[in-house]
Amino acid sequence: MANCLFCRIINREIPGSIVYEDDRIVAFNDINPQAPVHVLVIPRRHIESLNALTSGDDGIVGEMVRRGAAIAKEKGVSDSGFRTVFNTNAAAGQTVFHIHLHVLGGRTFTWPPG
Numbered sequence: 333m334a335n336c337l338f339c340r341i342i343n344r345e346i347p348g349s350i351v352y353e354d355d356r357i358v359a360f361n362d363i364n365p366q367a368p369v370h371v372l373v374i375p376r377r378h379i380e381s382l383n384a385l386t387s388g389d390d391g392i393v394g395e396m397v398r399r400g401a402a403i404a405k406e407k408g409v410s411d412s413g414f415r416t417v418f419n420t421n422a423a424a425g426q427t428v429f430h431i432h433l434h435v436l437g438g439r440t441f442t443w444p445p446g
């Protein structure tokens with residue numbers, strides 16, 4: 333998608349601080365981190381949000397979640413604990429409409445979330 337910010341990061345049209353990539357997934361540091369560790373895990377394939385998922389996407393979503401957990405471990409926050417979030421549409425605060433898993437760690441989080 334030409335006008336999608338995250339597709340442009342994947343295609344190296346704009347810079348991203350990439351921490352992991354393979355042929356299906358890319359992960360990069362959030363530009364406005366909300367915790368000492370704040371990584372976004374995204375599929376290379378453009379999917380707008382959780383609302384657009386089909387059964388054919390089960391594999392990629394599983395890979396995103398497992399990769400998020402692996403990155404948390406690499407960053408040293410898996411034992412202390414980390415927060416994983418998919419924001420979907422306006423009320424949840426989704427601002428970029430290319431599905432992304434937030435992986436946040438390195439501080440204590442409250443519940444319920446804001």
Ligand code: 5GP
Nearest residue numbers: 348349360361362363364419425426427428
């Ligand atoms: P959302 O609000 O859609 O769940 O999350 C979008 C995230 O993308 C936000 O946390 C925001 O800081 C991050 N973001 C927005 N623009 C950029 C950018 O150009 N580069 C990076 N690395 N992150 C961005």
Ligand code: ZN
Nearest residue numbers: 336339378430
């Ligand atoms: Zn996209």
